[in-house]
Amino acid sequence: MPEIIQKKLKVSALCELCHARKAVMKRPKNLMKLCKECFYNVFETEIHNTIVSNNLFSPGDKIAIGASGGKDSTVLASVLKTLNERYNYGLHLVLLSIDEGIVGYRDDSLATVKRNQKQYNMPLEIVSYKDLYNWSMDEIVSCAGIRSSCTYCGVLRRQALDRGAEKLGINHVVTGHNADDVAETVLMNILRGDINRLESSTRILTDSDNSPVKRSKPFKYTYQKEIVLYAHYKKLDYFSTECTYAPEAFRGTARELLKGLESIRPSCIMDIIYSGEHLSLAPKKKKQTVAYKNKKRIEQEINQDGSVKLDTKPKTNKCEKCGYLSSNKICKACVLLQGLELNRAKVSLDSNSAIDGAAKLSKTLEGLSF
Amino acid sequence: MAIKIKIEFLGGLDIISNSIREHKVTVPFEEGEATMKDLINWITKNIISDPKDIPVFIENETVRPGILVLINDTDWELEGMEDYVIEQGDVFTFTSTLHGG
Numbered sequence A: 001m002p003e004i005i006q007k008k009l010k011v012s013a014l015c016e017l018c019h020a021r022k023a024v025m026k027r028p029k030n031l032m033k034l035c036k037e038c039f040y041n042v043f044e045t046e047i048h049n050t051i052v053s054n055n056l057f058s059p060g061d062k063i064a065i066g067a068s069g070g071k072d073s074t075v076l077a078s079v080l081k082t083l084n085e086r087y088n089y090g091l092h093l094v095l096l097s098i099d100e101g102i103v104g105y106r107d108d109s110l111a112t113v114k115r116n117q118k119q120y121n122m123p124l125e126i127v128s129y130k131d132l133y134n135w136s137m138d139e140i141v142s143c144a145g146i147r148s149s150c151t152y153c154g155v156l157r158r159q160a161l162d163r164g165a166e167k168l169g170i171n172h173v174v175t176g177h178n179a180d181d182v183a184e185t186v187l188m189n190i191l192r193g194d195i196n197r198l199e200s201s202t203r204i205l206t207d208s209d210n211s212p213v214k215r216s217k218p219f220k221y222t223y224q225k226e227i228v229l230y231a232h233y234k235k236l237d238y239f240s241t242e243c244t245y246a247p248e249a250f251r252g253t254a255r256e257l258l259k260g261l262e263s264i265r266p267s268c269i270m271d272i273i274y275s276g277e278h279l280s281l282a283p284k285k286k287k288q289t290v291a292y293k294n295k296k297r298i299e300q301e302i303n304q305d306g307s308v309k310l311d312t313k314p315k316t317n318k319c320e321k322c323g324y325l326s327s328n329k330i331c332k333a334c335v336l337l338q339g340l341e342l343n344r345a346k347v348s349l350d351s352n353s354a355i356d357g358a359a360k361l362s363k364t365l366e367g368l369s370f
Numbered sequence B: 001m002a003i004k005i006k007i008e009f010l011g012g013l014d015i016i017s018n019s020i021r022e023h024k025v026t027v028p029f030e031e032g033e034a035t036m037k038d039l040i041n042w043i044t045k046n047i048i049s050d051p052k053d054i055p056v057f058i059e060n061e062t063v064r065p066g067i068l069v070l071i072n073d074t075d076w077e078l079e080g081m082e083d084y085v086i087e088q089g090d091v092f093t094f095t096s097t098l099h100g101g
């Protein structure tokens, strides 16, 4: 229903696309002022164009949406559902969530995902760290301390998503990473001089040797501000509490720098992504060493991180412990877990109290030396 | 004399106001004179519960980049930002775009 009492609108307050309704937002990308309807339309169509021009999907594909209950993945689920129906992509969409086992944070956000499951009428699969690794994040933090929590969590999540997808017979996971995230990663990798990551960070679709599952970011060119606005105007149900173990505040981070730049010139986010995509990097130099085996000369390739390439087809390498694809004998997750097991043994000697949920325990435990 | 308005903190920003998302308040300003700048100032003094949370909301004397500001559901960038003149019944929405992926 149109509002009955309407203030007289100046022409300058009108939407620059339809020239009929009041503009409610200004696009950071091009400073265009749009009304709600035109904003929805432009927002969705741009994502559709990104999907089509990058050939992200084919008809019949089963796609898992990495769903955290947060704004990005909630909007992603909503928009993919809309586009799938509008343009007949023919996709089977599934929500895939990770339960890290963080009481007071992940249990609440999973409740949001469960509501999304009903709202969007999509199947939901939840994979938990506890089931996969026999460790919840709460237990890991109480054992290893809060400072390294995100390092553990990141390695475990990557594998958990793959395993969840495999379980569902899906080889493509889409994530809610947006233009701000991509620009931030580009900035960070430039500051660190990490050439390898710089190349992969701007890719919209990653197909890695170390993972049987493809990842893609349909929101690669979508601004965070627009995602939040879309969620707000559409009244989407999302969860916005910060993880108890999230690093303190946002001060001094690449994100902070980026947000400052954006407030001066909003297009800088796109510009940084563009720069990241177009940096021409010198071809990687592979060092060669010559080893002699049975007097037969074989050449070994040395990777940039110093490890030796064992096989020309790394896809056949599996972790000896868990069977997950890995370029090393033992995958990163198993290395981390091995370290933890050693600590758990000692902790249980020192303390009889059950390790459950409480991050406060970590304070006491951090005092102990392992 | 006094203006009745509503202030909302969304997207996780309610951490700066004792987890209260919606504040119906009367601010001691003269209608037609008070601007958004005055309101931001008033909020830091009267709503933010812990002074050390002020930098979560304010940077360089304005709302921090990364917080989306809506005035009556319209992007404040279309409403003159800090110079917007406050009216009776206005709704101000501050949403963090930084919290939770």
Ligand code: SF4
Binding pocket: A100, A137, A149, A150, A151, A153, A154, A243, A244, A245, A246, A247
């Ligand atoms: S903030 Fe760190 S510990 Fe918490 S969910 Fe994210 S990666 Fe895991």
Ligand SMILES: [Zn+2]
Binding pocket: A015, A016, A017, A018, A019, A020, A021, A034, A035, A036, A037, A038, A039
């Ligand atoms: Zn319009």
Ligand SMILES: [Zn+2]
Binding pocket: A319, A320, A321, A322, A323, A324, A330, A331, A332, A333, A334
């Ligand atoms: Zn392993």
